Amino acid sequence: xxxVTMTVNGKSVSGDxxxxxxxxxxxxxxxxxxxxHVGCDTSQCGAxxxxxxxxxxxxxxMLAVEADGTTxxxxxxxxxxxxxxxxxxxxxxxxxxxxxGFCTPGMVMSATAxxxxxxxxxxxxxxxxxxxxxxxxxxxxxxxxAILAASGQEVPAIAAE
Amino acid sequence: MxxxxxxxxxxxxxxxxxxxxxxxxxxxGGQTLIPTLKARLAQxxxxxxxxxxxxxxxxxxxxxxxxxGGATTHAKVAAETATTYPALxxxxxxxxxxxxxxxGTIGGSLANNDPAACYPAAALGSGxxxxxxxxxxxxxxxxxxxxxxxxDEGEIVTAVRFPVPEKATYQKFIQPASRFALVGVxxxxxxxxxxxxxxxxxxxxxxxWTEAEEALAKDFRADALMDLHILPDNMIGDIHGTKAYRAHxxxxxxxxxxxxxx
Numbered sequence: 001x002x003x004v005t006m007t008v009n010g011k012s013v014s015g016d017x018x019x020x021x022x023x024x025x026x027x028x029x030x031x032x033x034x035x036x037h038v039g040c041d042t043s044q045c046g047a048x049x050x051x052x053x054x055x056x057x058x059x060x061x062m063l064a065v066e067a068d069g070t071t072x073x074x075x076x077x078x079x080x081x082x083x084x085x086x087x088x089x090x091x092x093x094x095x096x097x098x099x100x101g102f103c104t105p106g107m108v109m110s111a112t113a114x115x116x117x118x119x120x121x122x123x124x125x126x127x128x129x130x131x132x133x134x135x136x137x138x139x140x141x142x143x144x145x146a147i148l149a150a151s152g153q154e155v156p157a158i159a160a161e
Numbered sequence: 162m163x164x165x166x167x168x169x170x171x172x173x174x175x176x177x178x179x180x181x182x183x184x185x186x187x188x189x190g191g192q193t194l195i196p197t198l199k200a201r202l203a204q205x206x207x208x209x210x211x212x213x214x215x216x217x218x219x220x221x222x223x224x225x226x227x228x229x230g231g232a233t234t235h236a237k238v239a240a241e242t243a244t245t246y247p248a249l250x251x252x253x254x255x256x257x258x259x260x261x262x263x264x265g266t267i268g269g270s271l272a273n274n275d276p277a278a279c280y281p282a283a284a285l286g287s288g289x290x291x292x293x294x295x296x297x298x299x300x301x302x303x304x305x306x307x308x309x310x311x312x313d314e315g316e317i318v319t320a321v322r323f324p325v326p327e328k329a330t331y332q333k334f335i336q337p338a339s340r341f342a343l344v345g346v347x348x349x350x351x352x353x354x355x356x357x358x359x360x361x362x363x364x365x366x367x368x369x370w371t372e373a374e375e376a377l378a379k380d381f382r383a384d385a386l387m388d389l390h391i392l393p394d395n396m397i398g399d400i401h402g403t404k405a406y407r408a409h410x411x412x413x414x415x416x417x418x419x420x421x422x423x
Contacts, residue, residue: 019164019208020163020165022195043192052263058260058264061191061192061264062191062195063167065169066167110259113259129259132258132259132340
Protein backbone atom coordinates (compact mmCIF):
# COMPACT_ATOMS: atom_id res chain seq x y z
CA UNK A 1 0.00 0.00 0.00
CA UNK A 2 1.02 3.56 -0.63
CA UNK A 3 -0.40 6.79 0.69
CA VAL A 4 -1.39 9.33 -1.93
CA THR A 5 -2.26 12.96 -1.40
CA MET A 6 -3.84 15.18 -4.01
CA THR A 7 -6.05 18.23 -4.29
CA VAL A 8 -9.46 17.20 -5.56
CA ASN A 9 -11.94 19.94 -6.42
CA GLY A 10 -9.99 22.36 -4.26
CA LYS A 11 -9.70 20.14 -1.18
CA SER A 12 -6.61 18.27 -0.07
CA VAL A 13 -7.34 14.55 0.27
CA SER A 14 -5.24 11.52 1.21
CA GLY A 15 -5.80 7.81 1.07
CA ASP A 16 -4.08 4.45 1.08
CA UNK A 17 -4.07 2.70 -2.27
CA UNK A 18 -2.52 -0.35 -3.91
CA UNK A 19 -0.16 0.12 -6.83
CA UNK A 20 -2.88 -1.12 -9.16
CA UNK A 21 -5.63 1.19 -7.85
CA UNK A 22 -6.87 3.31 -10.73
CA UNK A 23 -7.46 7.02 -10.29
CA UNK A 24 -11.13 6.47 -11.10
CA UNK A 25 -11.40 3.83 -8.36
CA UNK A 26 -9.77 6.17 -5.87
CA UNK A 27 -12.21 8.95 -6.78
CA UNK A 28 -15.30 6.75 -6.73
CA UNK A 29 -14.53 4.29 -3.95
CA UNK A 30 -12.29 6.16 -1.53
CA UNK A 31 -13.66 9.67 -2.03
CA UNK A 32 -17.21 8.61 -3.00
CA UNK A 33 -17.10 11.01 -5.93
CA UNK A 34 -19.25 8.80 -8.12
CA UNK A 35 -19.96 11.47 -10.73
CA UNK A 36 -16.94 10.21 -12.65
CA HIS A 37 -18.27 7.17 -14.48
CA VAL A 38 -16.67 3.97 -15.69
CA GLY A 39 -18.17 3.11 -19.03
CA CYS A 40 -15.83 0.83 -20.92
CA ASP A 41 -12.79 0.60 -18.62
CA THR A 42 -10.64 0.36 -21.77
CA SER A 43 -10.02 4.10 -22.35
CA GLN A 44 -12.36 4.21 -25.33
CA CYS A 45 -15.53 5.86 -24.05
CA GLY A 46 -14.44 8.92 -22.07
CA ALA A 47 -17.12 8.69 -19.35
CA UNK A 48 -14.26 8.86 -16.80
CA UNK A 49 -12.59 12.03 -18.08
CA UNK A 50 -11.28 14.26 -15.28
CA UNK A 51 -8.64 17.00 -15.28
CA UNK A 52 -5.24 16.30 -13.75
CA UNK A 53 -3.18 19.47 -13.39
CA UNK A 54 -5.56 21.06 -15.87
CA UNK A 55 -5.29 18.41 -18.59
CA UNK A 56 -8.17 16.11 -19.56
CA UNK A 57 -7.26 12.46 -18.89
CA UNK A 58 -9.10 9.18 -18.73
CA UNK A 59 -9.19 8.30 -15.05
CA UNK A 60 -9.61 4.61 -15.88
CA UNK A 61 -6.21 4.60 -17.55
CA MET A 62 -4.16 6.36 -14.92
CA LEU A 63 -3.02 4.95 -11.60
CA ALA A 64 -3.98 6.70 -8.39
CA VAL A 65 -0.29 6.69 -7.41
CA GLU A 66 0.51 8.57 -10.62
CA ALA A 67 -1.86 11.32 -9.48
CA ASP A 68 -0.03 11.72 -6.16
CA GLY A 69 0.75 15.40 -5.64
CA THR A 70 -1.46 16.61 -8.48
CA THR A 71 -4.54 18.79 -8.65
CA UNK A 72 -7.60 16.90 -9.86
CA UNK A 73 -10.92 18.35 -11.02
CA UNK A 74 -14.02 16.18 -11.40
CA UNK A 75 -17.59 16.87 -12.44
CA UNK A 76 -18.51 17.46 -8.79
CA UNK A 77 -16.21 20.50 -8.73
CA UNK A 78 -17.61 22.22 -11.78
CA UNK A 79 -20.46 24.06 -10.13
CA UNK A 80 -19.90 27.06 -7.89
CA UNK A 81 -20.13 26.72 -4.09
CA UNK A 82 -23.73 27.97 -4.16
CA UNK A 83 -24.74 25.36 -6.70
CA UNK A 84 -24.66 27.63 -9.75
CA UNK A 85 -23.84 25.47 -12.74
CA UNK A 86 -20.73 26.17 -14.79
CA UNK A 87 -21.22 27.72 -18.23
CA UNK A 88 -20.74 24.33 -19.86
CA UNK A 89 -23.11 22.56 -17.47
CA UNK A 90 -25.75 25.24 -17.99
CA UNK A 91 -25.42 24.98 -21.77
CA UNK A 92 -25.83 21.20 -21.61
CA UNK A 93 -29.04 21.80 -19.68
CA UNK A 94 -30.28 24.55 -22.00
CA UNK A 95 -29.58 22.61 -25.19
CA UNK A 96 -30.58 19.26 -23.78
CA UNK A 97 -27.10 17.88 -24.38
CA UNK A 98 -27.89 14.60 -22.72
CA UNK A 99 -30.40 11.83 -22.66
CA UNK A 100 -29.53 9.03 -20.23
CA GLY A 101 -26.73 11.12 -18.73
CA PHE A 102 -24.15 8.39 -18.38
CA CYS A 103 -21.56 9.97 -20.67
CA THR A 104 -22.36 13.51 -19.51
CA PRO A 105 -19.69 13.92 -16.80
CA GLY A 106 -16.99 13.02 -19.29
CA MET A 107 -18.55 15.17 -22.00
CA VAL A 108 -18.67 18.18 -19.69
CA MET A 109 -15.08 17.67 -18.55
CA SER A 110 -13.84 17.25 -22.13
CA ALA A 111 -15.84 20.26 -23.31
CA THR A 112 -14.46 22.36 -20.46
CA ALA A 113 -10.90 21.34 -21.36
CA UNK A 114 -11.54 22.15 -25.02
CA UNK A 115 -12.84 25.65 -24.29
CA UNK A 116 -9.83 26.38 -22.10
CA UNK A 117 -7.53 25.42 -24.97
CA UNK A 118 -9.66 26.84 -27.77
CA UNK A 119 -12.26 29.34 -26.52
CA UNK A 120 -14.08 29.66 -29.87
CA UNK A 121 -13.97 26.25 -31.52
CA UNK A 122 -15.71 25.56 -34.80
CA UNK A 123 -18.30 22.81 -34.99
CA UNK A 124 -15.74 20.59 -36.72
CA UNK A 125 -13.17 21.24 -34.00
CA UNK A 126 -15.71 20.34 -31.32
CA UNK A 127 -16.59 17.08 -33.03
CA UNK A 128 -12.91 16.25 -33.49
CA UNK A 129 -12.13 17.00 -29.85
CA UNK A 130 -14.94 14.71 -28.68
CA UNK A 131 -13.44 11.77 -30.57
CA UNK A 132 -12.68 10.06 -27.29
CA UNK A 133 -16.11 10.59 -25.71
CA UNK A 134 -18.83 8.19 -26.74
CA UNK A 135 -22.55 8.90 -26.30
CA UNK A 136 -24.98 6.14 -27.16
CA UNK A 137 -28.18 8.19 -26.89
CA UNK A 138 -28.22 11.55 -28.56
CA UNK A 139 -25.96 11.18 -31.55
CA UNK A 140 -23.95 14.19 -30.33
CA UNK A 141 -25.91 16.95 -32.07
CA UNK A 142 -27.21 18.62 -28.93
CA UNK A 143 -23.88 18.13 -27.19
CA UNK A 144 -22.14 20.00 -30.01
CA UNK A 145 -24.78 22.74 -29.88
CA ALA A 146 -24.33 23.06 -26.12
CA ILE A 147 -20.59 23.48 -26.47
CA LEU A 148 -21.00 26.07 -29.23
CA ALA A 149 -23.39 27.94 -26.94
CA ALA A 150 -21.05 27.64 -23.96
CA SER A 151 -18.30 29.22 -26.04
CA GLY A 152 -20.53 32.28 -26.50
CA GLN A 153 -20.93 31.65 -30.20
CA GLU A 154 -24.16 31.66 -32.07
CA VAL A 155 -25.69 28.24 -32.47
CA PRO A 156 -26.69 28.13 -36.12
CA ALA A 157 -30.09 26.57 -36.77
CA ILE A 158 -28.49 24.09 -39.10
CA ALA A 159 -25.63 23.27 -36.75
CA ALA A 160 -25.18 19.59 -36.27
CA GLU A 161 -28.35 18.68 -38.08
CA MET B 162 -4.93 -6.27 -12.70
CA UNK B 163 -2.39 -8.21 -10.69
CA UNK B 164 -0.91 -5.98 -8.05
CA UNK B 165 2.55 -4.42 -8.29
CA UNK B 166 4.76 -1.96 -6.46
CA UNK B 167 4.99 1.50 -7.94
CA UNK B 168 8.15 3.51 -8.05
CA UNK B 169 8.53 7.01 -9.42
CA UNK B 170 12.00 7.53 -10.87
CA UNK B 171 13.52 10.95 -10.27
CA UNK B 172 16.31 10.58 -12.81
CA UNK B 173 17.35 8.32 -15.67
CA UNK B 174 20.01 6.75 -13.42
CA UNK B 175 17.35 6.10 -10.82
CA UNK B 176 15.09 4.41 -13.38
CA UNK B 177 17.89 2.29 -14.84
CA UNK B 178 18.79 1.07 -11.35
CA UNK B 179 15.17 0.20 -10.57
CA UNK B 180 14.80 -1.66 -13.88
CA UNK B 181 17.71 -3.99 -13.08
CA UNK B 182 15.15 -6.27 -11.46
CA UNK B 183 14.01 -8.54 -14.30
CA UNK B 184 10.38 -8.39 -13.19
CA UNK B 185 10.34 -4.59 -13.16
CA UNK B 186 8.69 -2.77 -16.05
CA UNK B 187 9.06 0.82 -17.22
CA UNK B 188 5.85 2.86 -17.30
CA UNK B 189 5.47 5.85 -19.62
CA GLY B 190 2.03 7.40 -19.95
CA GLY B 191 0.43 4.00 -19.53
CA GLN B 192 -2.03 4.33 -22.39
CA THR B 193 -1.03 0.90 -23.68
CA LEU B 194 0.53 -0.65 -20.60
CA ILE B 195 -2.35 -0.02 -18.20
CA PRO B 196 -4.92 -1.66 -20.52
CA THR B 197 -2.43 -4.52 -20.97
CA LEU B 198 -2.15 -4.94 -17.21
CA LYS B 199 -5.93 -4.82 -16.87
CA ALA B 200 -6.16 -7.70 -19.31
CA ARG B 201 -3.57 -9.55 -17.17
CA LEU B 202 -1.30 -9.91 -20.17
CA ALA B 203 1.66 -8.79 -18.07
CA GLN B 204 2.59 -9.31 -14.45
CA UNK B 205 5.43 -7.00 -13.43
CA UNK B 206 6.38 -6.91 -9.75
CA UNK B 207 7.34 -3.25 -9.97
CA UNK B 208 6.30 -0.45 -12.30
CA UNK B 209 8.91 2.26 -12.67
CA UNK B 210 7.29 5.51 -13.76
CA UNK B 211 9.39 7.61 -16.12
CA UNK B 212 7.07 10.57 -16.53
CA UNK B 213 8.52 12.64 -13.70
CA UNK B 214 12.12 12.56 -14.92
CA UNK B 215 12.97 16.19 -15.77
CA UNK B 216 15.75 15.28 -18.25
CA UNK B 217 13.25 13.25 -20.30
CA UNK B 218 10.70 16.05 -20.73
CA UNK B 219 10.27 18.65 -23.41
CA UNK B 220 11.18 19.61 -26.94
CA UNK B 221 14.42 21.32 -28.01
CA UNK B 222 15.35 22.63 -31.43
CA UNK B 223 18.98 22.84 -32.58
CA UNK B 224 20.73 22.89 -35.96
CA UNK B 225 17.93 21.54 -38.07
CA UNK B 226 16.95 18.86 -35.58
CA UNK B 227 14.09 18.54 -33.14
CA UNK B 228 14.88 16.53 -30.02
CA UNK B 229 12.02 15.26 -27.92
CA GLY B 230 12.41 13.87 -24.42
CA GLY B 231 11.18 10.28 -24.12
CA ALA B 232 8.58 11.14 -21.48
CA THR B 233 7.06 14.00 -23.49
CA THR B 234 3.34 13.58 -24.13
CA HIS B 235 1.79 13.52 -27.58
CA ALA B 236 -0.13 16.71 -26.72
CA LYS B 237 3.09 18.52 -25.87
CA VAL B 238 4.80 17.30 -29.05
CA ALA B 239 1.81 18.44 -31.11
CA ALA B 240 1.88 21.88 -29.48
CA GLU B 241 5.64 22.42 -29.45
CA THR B 242 6.61 21.22 -32.94
CA ALA B 243 3.82 23.02 -34.80
CA THR B 244 6.19 25.54 -36.39
CA THR B 245 9.47 23.59 -36.34
CA TYR B 246 8.22 20.26 -37.71
CA PRO B 247 4.55 20.58 -38.75
CA ALA B 248 4.19 17.03 -40.11
CA LEU B 249 5.38 15.59 -36.80
CA UNK B 250 3.06 17.94 -34.93
CA UNK B 251 0.09 16.83 -37.04
CA UNK B 252 0.97 13.17 -36.51
CA UNK B 253 1.23 13.59 -32.73
CA UNK B 254 -2.03 15.56 -32.69
CA UNK B 255 -3.82 12.70 -34.44
CA UNK B 256 -2.88 9.90 -32.05
CA UNK B 257 -5.81 8.46 -30.06
CA UNK B 258 -7.94 11.26 -28.63
CA UNK B 259 -7.18 14.40 -26.59
CA UNK B 260 -7.24 12.64 -23.20
CA UNK B 261 -4.96 9.87 -24.47
CA UNK B 262 -2.59 12.47 -25.95
CA UNK B 263 -2.33 14.18 -22.56
CA UNK B 264 -0.87 10.98 -21.05
CA GLY B 265 0.76 8.91 -23.79
CA THR B 266 4.47 9.50 -24.41
CA ILE B 267 6.72 9.26 -27.45
CA GLY B 268 9.22 7.03 -25.66
CA GLY B 269 6.47 4.67 -24.56
CA SER B 270 5.11 4.43 -28.08
CA LEU B 271 8.52 3.73 -29.61
CA ALA B 272 9.49 1.21 -26.93
CA ASN B 273 6.24 -0.66 -27.50
CA ASN B 274 6.46 -0.49 -31.34
CA ASP B 275 2.84 -1.38 -31.97
CA PRO B 276 2.58 -2.35 -35.65
CA ALA B 277 -0.23 0.21 -36.13
CA ALA B 278 1.18 3.07 -34.05
CA CYS B 279 1.92 6.44 -35.66
CA TYR B 280 5.25 7.43 -34.08
CA PRO B 281 7.25 4.54 -35.57
CA ALA B 282 6.33 5.89 -39.03
CA ALA B 283 7.56 9.37 -38.09
CA ALA B 284 10.79 8.07 -36.59
CA LEU B 285 11.60 5.75 -39.51
CA GLY B 286 10.34 8.21 -42.12
CA SER B 287 12.55 10.95 -40.67
CA GLY B 288 15.62 8.77 -40.17
CA UNK B 289 15.43 9.74 -36.51
CA UNK B 290 17.92 8.72 -33.85
CA UNK B 291 16.58 6.88 -30.81
CA UNK B 292 18.58 7.98 -27.77
CA UNK B 293 18.65 5.59 -24.84
CA UNK B 294 20.28 5.61 -21.43
CA UNK B 295 23.35 3.94 -22.93
CA UNK B 296 23.58 4.56 -26.69
CA UNK B 297 22.11 6.09 -29.83
CA UNK B 298 20.29 3.86 -32.32
CA UNK B 299 19.42 4.83 -35.90
CA UNK B 300 15.72 4.31 -36.66
CA UNK B 301 16.73 2.00 -39.54
CA UNK B 302 18.28 -0.36 -36.97
CA UNK B 303 15.81 0.23 -34.15
CA UNK B 304 12.56 -1.29 -35.45
CA UNK B 305 12.88 -5.07 -35.57
CA UNK B 306 9.37 -6.35 -36.21
CA UNK B 307 5.98 -6.32 -34.54
CA UNK B 308 6.43 -5.14 -30.91
CA UNK B 309 10.18 -5.78 -31.31
CA UNK B 310 12.95 -3.18 -31.06
CA UNK B 311 16.71 -3.04 -30.62
CA UNK B 312 16.23 -2.11 -26.96
CA ASP B 313 17.83 -4.39 -24.38
CA GLU B 314 16.01 -5.46 -21.20
CA GLY B 315 15.65 -2.42 -18.98
CA GLU B 316 16.97 0.02 -21.60
CA ILE B 317 15.04 3.30 -21.70
CA VAL B 318 14.25 5.63 -24.62
CA THR B 319 15.38 8.92 -23.10
CA ALA B 320 14.96 11.05 -26.23
CA VAL B 321 14.31 10.96 -29.95
CA ARG B 322 16.18 13.25 -32.36
CA PHE B 323 14.43 14.07 -35.65
CA PRO B 324 16.35 15.74 -38.47
CA VAL B 325 13.85 18.26 -39.85
CA PRO B 326 13.11 17.55 -43.53
CA GLU B 327 12.55 20.12 -46.28
CA LYS B 328 8.95 18.98 -46.25
CA ALA B 329 6.97 16.04 -44.95
CA THR B 330 3.47 14.71 -44.44
CA TYR B 331 1.73 11.88 -42.62
CA GLN B 332 -1.32 10.35 -44.24
CA LYS B 333 -3.30 8.13 -41.90
CA PHE B 334 -6.18 5.92 -42.91
CA ILE B 335 -7.75 5.76 -39.49
CA GLN B 336 -9.30 2.65 -37.99
CA PRO B 337 -12.23 4.51 -36.43
CA ALA B 338 -12.75 2.32 -33.38
CA SER B 339 -9.16 2.13 -32.14
CA ARG B 340 -7.97 5.36 -33.81
CA PHE B 341 -4.77 3.55 -34.72
CA ALA B 342 -3.65 3.58 -38.36
CA LEU B 343 -5.26 0.94 -40.55
CA VAL B 344 -2.44 2.11 -42.81
CA GLY B 345 -0.36 5.23 -42.26
CA VAL B 346 2.34 6.60 -44.55
CA UNK B 347 4.98 9.12 -43.54
CA UNK B 348 6.71 10.77 -46.48
CA UNK B 349 9.65 13.13 -45.97
CA UNK B 350 11.87 14.96 -48.43
CA UNK B 351 15.48 15.51 -47.40
CA UNK B 352 18.33 17.03 -49.41
CA UNK B 353 19.57 13.51 -50.24
CA UNK B 354 16.21 12.01 -51.20
CA UNK B 355 12.83 10.81 -50.04
CA UNK B 356 11.93 8.51 -47.18
CA UNK B 357 8.66 6.59 -47.13
CA UNK B 358 7.73 4.77 -43.91
CA UNK B 359 4.59 2.66 -43.63
CA UNK B 360 2.80 1.68 -40.43
CA UNK B 361 -0.34 -0.36 -39.77
CA UNK B 362 0.18 -2.57 -42.79
CA UNK B 363 2.87 -5.17 -42.24
CA UNK B 364 3.14 -8.17 -39.95
CA UNK B 365 6.74 -7.06 -39.50
CA UNK B 366 5.66 -3.66 -38.15
CA UNK B 367 6.77 -0.35 -39.60
CA UNK B 368 8.84 -0.57 -42.78
CA UNK B 369 10.42 1.62 -45.45
CA TRP B 370 8.99 1.32 -48.92
CA THR B 371 12.27 1.77 -50.75
CA GLU B 372 10.85 1.10 -54.25
CA ALA B 373 8.57 4.10 -53.77
CA GLU B 374 11.46 6.22 -52.48
CA GLU B 375 13.46 5.42 -55.62
CA ALA B 376 10.53 6.02 -57.96
CA LEU B 377 9.78 9.37 -56.33
CA ALA B 378 13.42 10.46 -56.58
CA LYS B 379 13.13 10.06 -60.35
CA ASP B 380 9.63 11.43 -60.76
CA PHE B 381 7.85 13.14 -57.90
CA ARG B 382 4.28 12.56 -58.95
CA ALA B 383 1.58 10.33 -57.50
CA ASP B 384 1.31 8.60 -60.87
CA ALA B 385 4.94 7.53 -60.63
CA LEU B 386 3.77 4.92 -58.10
CA MET B 387 1.02 3.47 -60.28
CA ASP B 388 3.04 0.46 -61.38
CA LEU B 389 4.45 -0.34 -57.95
CA HIS B 390 2.80 -3.06 -55.92
CA ILE B 391 3.19 -4.23 -52.35
CA LEU B 392 2.88 -8.00 -52.06
CA PRO B 393 0.00 -8.89 -49.74
CA ASP B 394 1.73 -11.96 -48.22
CA ASN B 395 3.29 -10.15 -45.27
CA MET B 396 0.48 -7.67 -44.76
CA ILE B 397 -1.77 -7.77 -41.70
CA GLY B 398 -5.15 -9.35 -42.40
CA ASP B 399 -7.92 -8.97 -39.81
CA ILE B 400 -11.60 -8.12 -39.51
CA HIS B 401 -10.85 -4.51 -40.40
CA GLY B 402 -9.13 -5.24 -43.69
CA THR B 403 -7.68 -8.11 -45.68
CA LYS B 404 -4.03 -8.44 -46.61
CA ALA B 405 -4.82 -7.41 -50.18
CA TYR B 406 -6.78 -4.39 -48.99
CA ARG B 407 -3.92 -3.18 -46.81
CA ALA B 408 -1.42 -3.77 -49.62
CA HIS B 409 -3.58 -1.63 -51.88
CA UNK B 410 -3.95 1.06 -49.21
CA UNK B 411 -0.18 1.39 -48.87
CA UNK B 412 0.07 2.66 -52.44
CA UNK B 413 -3.06 4.80 -52.18
CA UNK B 414 -1.89 6.46 -48.97
CA UNK B 415 1.61 7.02 -50.38
CA UNK B 416 0.05 8.65 -53.42
CA UNK B 417 -2.03 10.85 -51.16
CA UNK B 418 1.15 11.80 -49.33
CA UNK B 419 2.79 12.81 -52.62
CA UNK B 420 -0.27 14.88 -53.56
CA UNK B 421 -0.13 16.59 -50.16
CA UNK B 422 3.46 17.69 -50.78
CA UNK B 423 3.00 18.89 -54.37
